[in-house]
Amino acid sequence: MTPLPLQKREEVEPLFNHSIQSLYDQPLAKQLQSYLSIPFSELEPVIPNWRFETHVGPRPETTEFLPFIANDLAAVKINDTEKQPPTASEEAQTISDFTRSGRTGNTESVRNTEPESIQSDVSVSPLIRQLWNSSNGKDIDSTAPLEAFKNSIGRTPHDDPIDIEVVCNDSAMSEESEFVNETYGDRDELPFDVTLHHNISTSEFRDVLMTKSDFLHYIGHIDTDGFQCAGGRLDGADIKRSNIKAFFLNGCQSHTQGLHLIKTGSIGGIVTHGNIVNSGAVEVGNAIAKLLNQGFPLYGALDVAQNETLVGQQYYIVGDGKTTIAQSNLESPNVCSIEKQNGKYLVNMRMYNSIQAEKGSISTPHLGPIDSYYVVPGETGQIPIEEPQLKEFFNQGQFPVIVGGNVYWSDNATISSLW
Structure with missing residues (x-):
């Protein structure tokens, strides 16, 4: 079976001495040994950024949270003193x-x-x-x-x-x-x-x-x-x-x-x-x-x-901030930040996890020539596209668009009104 063109895979695969496919065929112990052979300093830049942290106090009662924290795959920080939101x-x-x-x-x-x-x-x-x-x-x-x-x-x-x-x-x-x-x-x-x-x-x-x-x-x-x-x-x-x-x-x-x-x-x-x-x-x-x-x-x-x-x-x-009340009509809820440079449009999609797109799932932006899949939640990085591709992109559904720090909606936005 041909694997999906996953953007993270393209970043990680060059770090291995052997193909990932050959690693899949090895016993689990051998796979683990191969994975651990990569220096963390090389792997760290390509680790998915969930953009999510959980801060807990060093008290016994916080252990009750551990199953939920583990399920969220959150980065955990132990605080000696609890910081409160601004007054x-x-x-x-x-x-x-x-x-x-x-x-x-x-x-x-x-x-x-x-x-x-x-x-x-x-x-x-x-x-x-x-x-x-x-x-x-x-x-x-x-x-x-x-x-x-x-x-x-x-x-x-x-x-x-x-x-x-x-x-x-x-x-x-x-x-x-x-x-x-x-x-x-x-x-x-x-x-x-x-x-x-x-x-x-x-x-x-x-x-x-x-x-x-x-x-x-x-x-x-x-x-x-x-x-x-x-x-x-x-x-x-x-x-x-x-x-x-x-x-x-x-x-x-x-x-x-x-x-x-x-x-x-x-x-x-x-x-x-x-x-x-x-x-x-x-x-x-x-x-x-x-x-x-x-x-x-x-x-x-x-x-x-x-x-x-x-x-x-x-x-x-x-x-729980991950709570949703409705399903998205897209693969995952997302907001698009767009900049215009030298006649081209640079689109960065920021994707959020949801009911149907849980953390670690994948999504593709259906944008211009891009056929890669991205890990959710995450960002695509700036993708350069032409004006006809941007118009087609706006017609795919209803989603928020940020231009110059202002929020618009794709179903009401036109390129002439944004720039």
Whole structure:
């Protein structure tokens, strides 16, 4: 059988004194001896870069994570002290410094009814920290309690429609709710069941959380007392069971409430640590909805969304960042970064693992003359193509395209509009 033209194989094969095919025919002990004969310094440059690290503390209770860490093939780092994500005030200062406006964003409408504060996270033990290297240089950060991984055990794909709950508890934020309500489920090949809730009470919101569904997109105010609802607040600490698989809590200081949902049954979600400006939250919310709808995992959706607006850097993950809510219509979810040089287009595809493209699987970009397969997750590196090939590439499906730091979508992008 002729092996697939795997790009990594082409890089590794010259390092062996014998052909890889001849090694396959040898006993396992002999194969291992041949593999170990290659100096690590020669092999290191071609080792697949998963762009994924797990940081654990040197404590006995973290051993319970080991089966899940091993399954993720994560690079593991032992931390003597646990580093926490930036505090709310640090994030505000970062944005103020970046814009050089001297304004932290609190002069605009924010999704919080209280002054900005640093919440004390819910006591969930043990915890690990997961990091994904992002496309813009800032790590995607996740706080993952053990419950996130245990809650995923036994969950299998189902044939029923994908259940999405959209909760908007502030009429002033209806712009986002209207967009995401139209976005989730706009794919003809996948059945979705989207339910939109407006200004619901604490008891009604509790019922939403206890009803089995695939995803919750919450739009509204969150503070130290919990989710603001009609007639009061619902604290996640008072919820006995969350039957929401994954969630996006698009409100201020939602990190602690997200951890409560993980502790009581959810697997993963996107949250914030500090106050967020409403206009920026709408941009991020719309982007996240579109990306998750296209089969991106939580960490991949947040990676791309951070290119939409600086506010995107105020979002983090709790639980398992690899969680997805839908299948991709491509071999693997991907984002394409394109540069134009000397009349040619340089395309770099960044591929994410997903339901149907798990870590270590392979994918080909179907781009111009390229017939190589690449390991997922990973990047192709810059591939030079001509304009007709780029037009044909855009017609293959719906995927995000980054040009000059801005995010576009292939089904709406034209070459003349991008340059």
